[in-house]
Amino acid sequence: MRLAAISCVLLLVPATLLSQDQTIRIRAATIIDGGGKTIKNGTIVVRGSKITSIEPGGTGSATYDLGSLTVIPGMIDVHAHLGWHFDKDGRYAAQRGAPAEEILYSAENAYVTLLAGFTTIQSPGQANDVDLRDAIARGVFPGPRVLTSIRQLNEGSGTPDEIRDKVRQLKKDGADVVKIFASASIRDGGKQTMTGPQLQAACGEAKAQGLRTMVHAHSPESIKASIDAGCDQIEHGVFADEATLKLMADKGVYFDPNVGVVLQNYLRNKAKFLGISNYTEEGFAYMEKGLALNAAMIKQAVATPNLKMVLGTDAVAGAHGHNADEIVERVRQGNQKPMDAIVSATSLAAKSMNLDKTIGTLAPGYEADLVALSGDPLTDITAVTRVAFVMKGGKVYKHVAAAAK
Ligand SMILES: [Zn+2]
Numbered sequence: 001m002r003l004a005a006i007s008c009v010l011l012l013v014p015a016t017l018l019s020q021d022q023t024i025r026i027r028a029a030t031i032i033d034g035g036g037k038t039i040k041n042g043t044i045v046v047r048g049s050k051i052t053s054i055e056p057g058g059t060g061s062a063t064y065d066l067g068s069l070t071v072i073p074g075m076i077d078v079h080a081h082l083g084w085h086f087d088k089d090g091r092y093a094a095q096r097g098a099p100a101e102e103i104l105y106s107a108e109n110a111y112v113t114l115l116a117g118f119t120t121i122q123s124p125g126q127a128n129d130v131d132l133r134d135a136i137a138r139g140v141f142p143g144p145r146v147l148t149s150i151r152q153l154n155e156g157s158g159t160p161d162e163i164r165d166k167v168r169q170l171k172k173d174g175a176d177v178v179k180i181f182a183s184a185s186i187r188d189g190g191k192q193t194m195t196g197p198q199l200q201a202a203c204g205e206a207k208a209q210g211l212r213t214m215v216h217a218h219s220p221e222s223i224k225a226s227i228d229a230g231c232d233q234i235e236h237g238v239f240a241d242e243a244t245l246k247l248m249a250d251k252g253v254y255f256d257p258n259v260g261v262v263l264q265n266y267l268r269n270k271a272k273f274l275g276i277s278n279y280t281e282e283g284f285a286y287m288e289k290g291l292a293l294n295a296a297m298i299k300q301a302v303a304t305p306n307l308k309m310v311l312g313t314d315a316v317a318g319a320h321g322h323n324a325d326e327i328v329e330r331v332r333q334g335n336q337k338p339m340d341a342i343v344s345a346t347s348l349a350a351k352s353m354n355l356d357k358t359i360g361t362l363a364p365g366y367e368a369d370l371v372a373l374s375g376d377p378l379t380d381i382t383a384v385t386r387v388a389f390v391m392k393g394g395k396v397y398k399h400v401a402a403a404a405k
Contacts, residue, residue, distance in 0.1 A: 191221075
């Protein structure tokens with residue numbers, strides 16, 4: 001954990017001690033609202049789970065005086081796999097243990113993700129996400145809000161009619177989003193796998209059921225076929241070229257490139273993955289090449305006018321809690337403006353999930369999901385990795401006291 005670098009006391013405030021009716025006042029030197037605005041010396045007033053007002057000026061009492069810290073909305077990761085973990089022997093082993101063991105690994109990942117300042121994540125997805133999502137939503141167990149696809153659709157999901165049935169079943173089972181694989185993994189070259197009619201069935205039926213779609217797509221052909229099928233969001237896009245990026249922008253399709261966490265994590269933890277399924281030497285060679293491809297792609301994506309780029313990491317085993325590195329790398333490799341990177345991780349990410357009226361923005365009426373950073377992310381984006389305070393739904397889960405002075 002990066003917090004080890006901060007020599008101070010970590011206070012974990014038992015959330016249950018805070019009454020729902022208590023007014024909490026949080027003062028900080030800088031408040032970034034998630035929509036592109038900055039407020040200097042402000043106080044955020046919270047009652048119950050919601051923000052009631054933001055007062056300019058540093059007067060009046062404060063329940064939490066965060067001093068020189070910068071407050072931003074709780075960050076949102078639109079693509080994180082909470083269930084992926086290393087096993088007791090240190091090897092990658094998602095979903096192979098006993099159900100109780102698996103859900104506890106997910107819970108651990110949820111907790112470290114929350115402490116890293118991420119108050120909402122979207123998981124594309126596995127069956128026990130539903131239990132995790134519902135447990136966290138009960139408000140006792142700490143973790144980010146979870147949205148899940150429960151399962152995925154791919155080229156083996158059947159005929160268009162069978163795919164439509166599967167989408168309807170996902171709706172019945174409580175999925176928040178439909179995850180679709182339109183292309184192979186980057187470890188297998190990333191070529192298109194699902195046909196146009198299959199994609200049209202998946203994204204068309206999802207739309208009819210009021211469900212959003214997120215599509216794993218690397219090659220330009222697979223991205224274009226997904227856009228033509230009316231899908232809502234493209235994941236990864238390592239081979240996205242100028243024309244496909246422009247097409248996404250023109251059609252208002254969200255783009256979630258993952259350039260700062262996932263490949264770096266795989267390469268760092270190579271020994272823990274190598275030899276399992278497509279984690280072969282050849283697969284790792286593809287991923288190593290992917291780093292340079294990503295660096296070129298993200299520059300092009302940032303330079304594409306009106307492209308709605310949201311923050312997602314594709315966090316897998318070993319990556320949980322490092323989610324904010326994605327923000328840092330988009331700024332560093334892609335020359336994204338720090339404010340735009342923060343917006344992509346807050347209000348725009350919320351909008352991509354149709355939650356922009358409740359989270360992702362610091363304003364009266366919104367859920368009190370807020371995070372305080374040590375430093376100014378507008379001048380040093382690495383501040384997003386130095387999370388000193390986390391509140392979700394009006395409850396404080398982390399307060400690094402010494403850093404707050
Ligand atoms: Zn993924």
